[in-house]
Amino acid sequence: MNQQTSADQLPSSLAVRLVKLYRRMEAAYDIVARQLDFSCRACPDNCCDSYFLHHTRIEWAYLREGLAQLPPERQAHVMIQARDYQQRAKTALAAGIRPTIMCPLNEAGWCDLYQHRPMICRLHGVPSSLRFPSGQVKKFPGCFRSQELTAGHPAIPMVERASLLQELVMLEGLMPSGSTSSGFTRLKVQKSIAEMILEELP
Ligand code: SF4
Structure with missing residues (x-):
């Protein structure tokens, strides 16, 4: 069963600030979605099988906080799914293939x-x-549906991530240090959702 350890514990003041930041992200997302008339409704795809790595201890701790609140039988199921994900992801990565595996937290969509x-x-x-x-701009085109909607669009509306990321990094800097963490190791977090489920924070 997934137990939260003291390293996992997210100070409530930081959790509140993270939730506020998440609301800002959602608001920024909604503005662009409205401009594009974009919705996930009835999408034939499920982007929860995309392979993403996550880079902050604060988000890792917040995810584990949510996990610890699930009913025990649900936690047990998620752990099984996460181990299976981990195994399959390792096999794919060893073969030089980017994993396409449904997230262990996704249940029936x-x-x-x-x-x-x-x-x-x-x-x-x-x-x-x-x-x-430096002024350099990196662009992310969004999912396939978004790319269809924006094809030929003269001025594609976009969520600007910089200030959102800056605030996340600032909150990350306020995370209490774990036994092995330092500013450097914090930046080195590279975890899939499965790893964040299976591993305690350092
Ligand atoms: S945590 Fe997993 S199931 Fe939830 S939205 Fe992200 S990828 Fe999808």
């Missing part, structure tokens, strides 16, 4: 931890951009 899902799950879908301090 729905996210078990919707309120606790990480940033990338909230922003994936609509087009977005990331402006670096």
Whole structure:
């Protein structure tokens, strides 16, 4: 059974700030979705099989907080799914293939931890951009449906990720240090959802 350890515990003041940031992300997403008349409704695809890595301890702790609130039998099921995911992902990566495996938290198309899902799950879908301090801009075209909607669009509306990421990094910096963490190791977090489920925070 998934137990939250002291390293996993997210200070409630930080959780509140993270939730506020998630609301900002959702608001930014909704503006672009409305402009594009974009919706996930009746989508033939499920983007929860996309392979993403997550990079902050704060989101890892918040996900595990949600996990610990699931009924015990649901937690046990998620753990089984996460181990299976982990095994299959390792096999795919060893063969040089990017895994396409349904997220262990997805049950019949729905996210078990919707309120606790990480940033990338909230922003994936609509087009977005990331402006670096150097002025360089990286663009993310969004999912296939979004790309269909924006094809030939003269001025594609986008969620700008920079200020959202800056705030996430700032909150990450306020996370209490674990036994092995330092500013450097914090930036080194690279975990799939399955790994965040199976592993305690350092
Ligand atoms: S955490 Fe939830 S929203 Fe994110 S990939 Fe998994 S099931 Fe989908």
